[in-house]
Each structure stands twice: as C-alpha cells, then as structure tokens.
Amino acid sequence: MKIHLWDHNLKVRLLGEGLFNLLFWMYFPFITVYFSETLGQSMAGLLMTVPPIFSLIGSLLGGALTDRLGRRPVMLIGASFQTLMFVLFALSSSAWIDYIAFIGIGLGKAIYSPASNAMVADLVPEQNRRQVFATFTTANNIGAVLGPALGAVFFFHYRQALLWTCAVILFLYFVAIYFIVQETLPPSSQRLKDRSLITRVFKEQWKGYGLIFRDKVFLVYILAGIFALIPIMQLDLYLPVYVTSHVPTQALFTWHDVSFVLSSKEIYGWLVGFNGLLFVLFILPVTHWFQHWKERNVFILSALLSGLGTFFVGLNNNIWFLFLVTIVFTFGEMVRSPVSQSFISNYAPEHARGQYMGVDSMQYTIGKFLAPLTVFLSTWVPPMGIFSLILIMAVISIALYMCLFKLYVKQPGV
Structure with missing residues (x-):
C-alpha cells in the first residue's frame, strides 16, 4: 500500500511522529545514564521501574477513552500532556523534578498510543497493516540514526x-491533529458512545477489561511479549550503563597517523544510531x-535473535564486535515490530479495538517495569551474570510463544 494512497490522517501522523x-x-537513550550520574546507579535502577506503572495506567485509560470519546480526542489529550511535561522538564533545576517530568512524558505517550494504533487499524485493510505499521516504524526510527550521536x-x-525544541514540535503536532486529523471511530463503537453517560463509562470499561483479562490466548500473548521485550529494552537501560562503564575509549578507525577516537559515551551513541540506521534501511524489506x-x-525468531544478540555484547568490548552484535539484536527487534502490531489489530474485535490496544501495551509497560532491574542488579552481579539473565528471559518467551499458538489454533478468534 503506497503512501500516496494513504488516508490524510495517516500522512499527518507519519510526518508529526517522525x-x-x-x-x-x-x-x-541517555536518561538512565543521566539519573545514574545525578541520583546514583542503584537509585536510578529502582526509579526506572516506576514510570512503567504510570504508563500502564495511561494505556488502560487511553484504551478505554479511545473506544468512548474517539481516537482524535485521546490523541489530543496525550499530545498536550506531553507538551506540558517537556516544558516542566525544560524549566526544572532539580533532578527529582526532571524525574517527575519524565514520568509525565511517558504517561502522555501511553494515553496517546492506543488511539494512534487503533486509528491505523480503522483505516487500513487487514492485508496491508504489516506494511503500514512497518512504514511508521521506519519514520519513527529515522531520528534514531542521528539522534543518539547528536544527543x-x-x-x-x-x-x-x-x-x-521537543515541546515546540509537540505543540505544533497538537495543532495539526486539532485542525487536520478527523475522527475514525467505527460505527459499532459510535453507538456505544452516543448512548453512554460519562459517569457510566469507567464502570463499563472496567467490565470490558475484565472480559479481556479472562481471554487466555490474549493473556499468554501478553506474558510472552513481556519476556521477549526485556532483552530488547536493554538497549536503553543496561547497555548504556555497561558500555559507559566497561567499554574503553578506542579508535573507530585509523588511517596512517590519523585516528578517529570515540569515548565510551560516544561509542554508545554510535551503537544506538547504528540500531536506528538498520531500522530505517531494512524494516520495510524485512517486513516484505x-x-x-x-x-x-x-x-520465536525475534526472541532468539534479541536474546542471543544482547548476550553476545558481554563477550567482547571491541567496537566493531559491538557493531556486529547490534545487527543481531536489532534484527530480532525489527522482525517483531510490525507483526506484533498487526497481530493485535487482527485479533481484537472492532468495537473493543481501543481497549485491546490499551491492554496490548501492558507487555511494554510491564516489560519496562521489570527491565530496569538489570541496572539495579548490576551493582552486585557481574556483567555476564546480567547478560545470562537476559538470555534466560528470551528462552522463556520462546516457550510461551509456542504455547500461545497451540492455544490460538484451537481458538482462532475471541
């Protein structure tokens, strides 16, 4: 499905989010390092487990409101809240206020995401969803090429x-959503919206979530995703701590008497940038x-590659070896991204699509809650112990995905 054939709602979002x-x-990528330097490594590891709790609340709230208020209003709420939190972050002179603002940014993004994903599912036929989600992933990762190196x-x-600058860009995106983006709430959800009182919304949505949580197939999918995402998330959590602490300053290349030397922080920035470059260049071909x-x-392939790739980081601190293993765990993340989004889009019933999108984000928020424990444990556990634990999480995920699709064959729908 070529971009010029997309609905204008999707084109605006592609540009704004990009x-x-x-x-x-x-x-x-540097937020964990920042809090480790200002508040201490152990404290940072504990503190980084808190934002996912607020993100979980935001995802459930955003998913509930998405099916009631509509996609566009919830996206406006999420974008405006993130803008305010960036302003607070910019004005802050305290690391603790920075931390509160960081939590708020994650909360706003969590409210926004279910509505954003539901809008794609509303507008794109099932057979084209993988490709469209892959295109959004490409746009979102273009910044990951230069961003970390500049950051x-x-x-x-x-x-x-x-x-x-982040606050201004988000405000302009809010304006674009307000004036250009149109509502895409399906008729089945629109009828529920028309006849429901606001005071009854949360009670009804709670009942709806109760039904979702009794869906065994969906719960196994969420649990498998949590364990699969823990290795993937280490790029922004344990890897910056490990690289800045254990990878020495070294030359990227030497030409005669000229050397291009990178410090440990710069090496990490280059690795994250390389990760983003791989996404930009290969996400669409890999999806195809x-x-x-x-x-x-x-x-299963995704969990295997991301687990092994992250484990291999601890085997050698040579910069070119680190680039090589970055390819491995990046491809693990890359093959998963569009498939996970299309899976839930196809699995969720139309009238509860926002709620399923909200609960689907639990695997990310719970994963973000558990993943920072590697930073906390690194105070006492040596690096290879941490990397071995990460690999174990990937193996558990593979076992759960095998279980999931045995159940899913017997129960192909909700």
Missing part, C-alpha cells in the same frame, strides 16, 4: 534547548521478506 522522534532519540553532545551540554511467515515463527 519529526518528534528525531528529537526524542536525542535525549531518551551525546546536546543532552549533556544543551539540555534545556533540546527540551524546549517475512510477510508469508507464520506469526508464530516470526515471534
């Missing part, structure tokens, strides 16, 4: 200017290569 993510990747300088030396693969095999 611009914001260009700036997002200039600060997000290694701008975040630590020009943080306020960077945060103000695996379009005929069964979802079961794609999920």
